Amino acid sequence: MTVQSLIDQHRPTLDRALEAIRTREFWSHFPESIKEQPEEAAEQGRRAFEARLTSTDAQGSQGTERSPYGLPLGVTYPHHSPDELIAAAQPGQRAWRDAGPEARAAISIEILERLHRRSIEIAHAVMHTSGQAFGMAFQAGGPHAQDRALEAVAYAYAEMTRHAERARWEKPAGRRGPLVMEKRFTVVPRGIALVIGCNTFPTWNSYPGLFASLATGNSVIVKPHPRAVLPLAISVEVAREVLAEYGFDPDLVQLAAEREGEKLAADLALRPEIRIIDFTGSTGFGEWLEASARQAQVYTEKAGVNAVVVDSTSDYAGMLANLAFSLSLYSGQMCTAPQNLLIPRDGIATDAGPKTFDEVTADLAAAVGQLLGDDKRAVEILGAIVSDDVVARLDRAPSLGDPVLASHAITHPAFPNAVIRTPAIVAVDAKRREVFGAECFGPVAFAVQTASTAHSIELFREVTGQRGAITASVYSADPAVLAEMEEAAQDAGVALSENLTGAVYVNQSAAFSDFHATGANAAANSSLTDGAYVAGRFRIVQVRKHA
Amino acid sequence: MTVQSLIDQHRPTLDRALEAIRTREFWSHFPESIKEQPEEAAEQGRRAFEARLTSTDAQGSQGTERSPYGLPLGVTYPHHSPDELIAAAQPGQRAWRDAGPEARAAISIEILERLHRRSIEIAHAVMHTSGQAFGMAFQAGGPHAQDRALEAVAYAYAEMTRHAERARWEKPAGRRGPLVMEKRFTVVPRGIALVIGCNTFPTWNSYPGLFASLATGNSVIVKPHPRAVLPLAISVEVAREVLAEYGFDPDLVQLAAEREGEKLAADLALRPEIRIIDFTGSTGFGEWLEASARQAQVYTEKAGVNAVVVDSTSDYAGMLANLAFSLSLYSGQMCTAPQNLLIPRDGIATDAGPKTFDEVTADLAAAVGQLLGDDKRAVEILGAIVSDDVVARLDRAPSLGDPVLASHAITHPAFPNAVIRTPAIVAVDAKRREVFGAECFGPVAFAVQTASTAHSIELFREVTGQRGAITASVYSADPAVLAEMEEAAQDAGVALSENLTGAVYVNQSAAFSDFHATGANAAANSSLTDGAYVAGRFRIVQVRKHA
Numbered sequence A, B: 001m002t003v004q005s006l007i008d009q010h011r012p013t014l015d016r017a018l019e020a021i022r023t024r025e026f027w028s029h030f031p032e033s034i035k036e037q038p039e040e041a042a043e044q045g046r047r048a049f050e051a052r053l054t055s056t057d058a059q060g061s062q063g064t065e066r067s068p069y070g071l072p073l074g075v076t077y078p079h080h081s082p083d084e085l086i087a088a089a090q091p092g093q094r095a096w097r098d099a100g101p102e103a104r105a106a107i108s109i110e111i112l113e114r115l116h117r118r119s120i121e122i123a124h125a126v127m128h129t130s131g132q133a134f135g136m137a138f139q140a141g142g143p144h145a146q147d148r149a150l151e152a153v154a155y156a157y158a159e160m161t162r163h164a165e166r167a168r169w170e171k172p173a174g175r176r177g178p179l180v181m182e183k184r185f186t187v188v189p190r191g192i193a194l195v196i197g198c199n200t201f202p203t204w205n206s207y208p209g210l211f212a213s214l215a216t217g218n219s220v221i222v223k224p225h226p227r228a229v230l231p232l233a234i235s236v237e238v239a240r241e242v243l244a245e246y247g248f249d250p251d252l253v254q255l256a257a258e259r260e261g262e263k264l265a266a267d268l269a270l271r272p273e274i275r276i277i278d279f280t281g282s283t284g285f286g287e288w289l290e291a292s293a294r295q296a297q298v299y300t301e302k303a304g305v306n307a308v309v310v311d312s313t314s315d316y317a318g319m320l321a322n323l324a325f326s327l328s329l330y331s332g333q334m335c336t337a338p339q340n341l342l343i344p345r346d347g348i349a350t351d352a353g354p355k356t357f358d359e360v361t362a363d364l365a366a367a368v369g370q371l372l373g374d375d376k377r378a379v380e381i382l383g384a385i386v387s388d389d390v391v392a393r394l395d396r397a398p399s400l401g402d403p404v405l406a407s408h409a410i411t412h413p414a415f416p417n418a419v420i421r422t423p424a425i426v427a428v429d430a431k432r433r434e435v436f437g438a439e440c441f442g443p444v445a446f447a448v449q450t451a452s453t454a455h456s457i458e459l460f461r462e463v464t465g466q467r468g469a470i471t472a473s474v475y476s477a478d479p480a481v482l483a484e485m486e487e488a489a490q491d492a493g494v495a496l497s498e499n500l501t502g503a504v505y506v507n508q509s510a511a512f513s514d515f516h517a518t519g520a521n522a523a524a525n526s527s528l529t530d531g532a533y534v535a536g537r538f539r540i541v542q543v544r545k546h547a
Helices: A003-023 A042-052 A082-089 A092-115 A119-132 A136-142 A145-160 A207-215 A230-245 A264-269 A283-292 A316-332 A357-371 A375-383 A388-400 A451-469 A479-492 A531-535 B004-022 B042-053 B082-089 B093-117 B120-131 B136-140 B143-160 B207-215 B232-245 B262-268 B283-292 B317-332 B357-371 B377-382 B390-399 B453-467 B479-492 B531-535
Strands: A166-169 A179-189 A193-194 A219-223 A253-255 A274-280 A298-303 A307-309 A340-344 A402-403 A425-428 A444-450 A470-473 A496-498 A538-546 B166-171 B179-189 B192-196 B219-223 B253-255 B273-279 B297-303 B309-311 B340-344 B402-405 B423-427 B444-450 B472-475 B495-497 B538-546
Touching: A003 A145, A042 A119, A082 A219, A082 A253, A082 A264, A082 A340, A092 A119, A092 A145, A092 A179, A092 A207, A092 A230, A092 A402, A092 B219, A119 A136, A119 A230, A136 A145, A136 B253, A145 A207, A145 A531, A145 B402, A166 A470, A179 B042, A179 B082, A193 A207, A193 B207, A207 A219, A207 A274, A207 A531, A219 A264, A230 A253, A274 A283, A283 A298, A307 A451, A307 A479, A316 A357, A316 A375, A316 A444, A340 A357, A340 A388, A340 A451, A357 A402, A357 A425, A357 A444, A357 B495, A375 B317, A388 A425, A444 A451, A451 A479, A470 A479, A479 B538, A531 B531, A538 B479, B004 B143, B042 B120, B042 B232, B082 B192, B082 B219, B082 B253, B082 B262, B093 B120, B093 B143, B093 B179, B093 B207, B093 B232, B120 B232, B136 B143, B136 B283, B143 B207, B143 B531, B192 B207, B192 B262, B207 B219, B207 B232, B219 B232, B219 B262, B232 B253, B262 B453, B283 B297, B309 B453, B317 B357, B317 B377, B340 B357, B340 B453, B357 B402, B357 B423, B357 B444, B390 B423, B390 B444, B444 B453, B472 B479, B479 B495
Parallel strands: A193 A219, A193 A274, A219 A253, A274 A298, A307 A340, A307 A470, A340 A444, A425 A444, A470 A496, A496 B538, A538 B495, B192 B219, B192 B273, B219 B253, B273 B297, B309 B340, B309 B472, B340 B444, B423 B444, B472 B495
Antiparallel strands: A166 A179, A179 A538, A402 A425, B166 B179, B179 B538, B402 B423
């Protein structure tokens, strides 16, 4: 198959994606239902994953991964120094640049199509590194991540092709006749891009940057989180396979697996050849990258504090069920999960009558209990705890205020060593900013007792202004409160969900429709994905001459 | 007149500009010919300018301007502290944000239309601050700057409206029926933008940032160069007049005139409220801004070293005439002016036979002499020297190598105290990187003797790689050399002009067609203008709820 036939083949997908990023209506290219995978895929994917567990690389680093489900992993990966990675990244760059936007978009989409066919293998890898339950690992780590990547490819393509490639410039000049110039405008990549992955969403959070940089002509070095290498190792493998198949240098996409404690990301980030960095992770390292990697365009998603302003509701049961799910899903280990529930001390009006602060929190605790009452179902929602740090925070939670809901351990029916915990809810007074004013990553929610909804909104403004947020949410039956909250969300620069009482959760961010993060607050300096996310990944170099 | 009627009135202009930024073909909205100004405009403009020379402001700072033509200026301006400027910038922001992209684009265009009608007054102001000759001050400071601003408005509008404002998101969900959400996507500005002007092109270099920030909803503080305040003072005045007329807070655009030695730009730049900075000026301050103003998006145009690779030509006379003009225009005080002429020591092939290095440089010197032979014509090309620093560099030039052309002073027929100098050309060996390897701003060109054209291109790569460049140029009759130079220009990330032998000069950058600077080398971290130049000036904040 030639590159041109690949371009023709994927053109309809690209065109449809270009429409979707404009309308922002529902669209998905990669089916999220596991049932749409071929019949044999489940078995094949599982076997492919299992085969990897015994693989070792002669030059391999020590394996740095461990499954939150207790499955022995022991996968090792080749290790390369920054010098080796950077040297290998360069030879293929010119041909990749010269291939042009169409070819790069088509190759990118081909990589995604093949990743889609590997979704089950990747799902197992995501599950056993992030701790996500298998169903979520499949969706978020597979089709949803692939859709987000396709969205980034569409933005990159749109941005690279918004100008003509060539122009005839004909300026009237009176009697002398026009001045006529031929101009050519070439998309030139910035150089080498570094993608620094996170532990919880190794593919979903890394693909947009990876594919935005690749489609715009850059060489990409993928540095996974040491605890979540395999999903990206498989992804890089697939990308390299496609690149090589179409005559490009596979080293345009490289895996940079690191040894325990090596600090490879920091070493690479300061190299002058690294011109783009995409990072998801801690605020500390994200801010260090922003301040230190001055030679690069740095895109960061860091920690935030997500709030729910609870004012009133016309669907009390729906609100409780929705919030219970949001707090429980993947044990709150999502950058989109709510942390602070801001509830007036005098309680709220509901369709089930007025509810005091204590009633609301108790009813929410009961809703969580009901949702997670069956262990077998519970583990499919909760997933496993990703790290000891999260367990430690959870263990400390009751001491931070008045426990409303205690966390307890659950035994996974298939993985007896899995670390699984139900969420904790702790009531605190609004004065305790030191408790709820920073991110407490994991299944800990604070029910913050405020003086009034106005006070809740004020607190939301303050904490978001200081710490940032990826999501915000409000429950109110009062249009004036919704309007006020919308104003506050715009001022604070955070996306707002209103009155979610059904099967859409504040944690969810849909590709092609929801802008994930805004870049307008401290939690992230950019959105995944929009024009600003791709426009700086390349430059335009022109040549002009007389016609 | 209502905002809506203004939107309707300027819609065709906006639509045409949107087309132009896509096709990059020749287009201009603001006529560059002074003859297209109304008959009375010349007189009115002159009188308006003269009236300003005696104006004083009670709270005014000392006047910091002085005319390179020796005209006493003595204009003073109101002085405001950073606190005052920032406090005043805020109250109008919400209404400006809520006005939306259409209204902001229309208001921006209305400001530009009115600036166009003030072009002659502004031309006098540009002339007597920058030292540009009147004809150039009119074109570059008036219509060309206005076109660049309109280009920025078009990019801003395109970027803000590339997504739907609202979407109905309908996700199939099997038997339960679809999940339906209403979503609204709001363009939210980053906050307060700071525009830091330069001495040589006070309007042309400031308007793109000013209008890009204003059109995307930000409040703008304009801090002119202390020696070139008046052109921006008039511009700010016009912007404020239009804003007020349409019911917006005039303080959305403020002038920040500074006292001598005040360092107001640095003070403002570090304020957390300043979220965007546009700067044209020295590499030192530009790099300081990039490193220090971490809270802001910083767009800089700094110093560069522009080169001409002279390999061969089929129009020797045309080449000499073109280069002579490029070296002379506004005394080389342009970020686009060529500095280094890289010429093989064995000479070049031309349509007039082979020419040695010495012949080429001597013929170029003669061409400059011929171009500037008539003082009255010469001053219209040269303009005046903008600062004592430039004179000092010029005086030192002969000592840097072998003088090929000596600079001499010219007396302006109308302004006896004007500081006017013809360009100097100094021959140096390619080994003398310490001489030609950095910017020597002003009318000094180095004829660099290289071993060969291959060596010239290598030097071009090296110096551009190290110091950056805004323009590059090549003369060659050999397609292989042109191809090699195109490759080098792409690698170095600089715009290339080939074989300019007529009435287009490498110094010229045409709005809507030429991307001014690339952002891909050390001379500038962004282009004026492209998608990347506007995309980071706002964010998108969404609200979603069940339909």
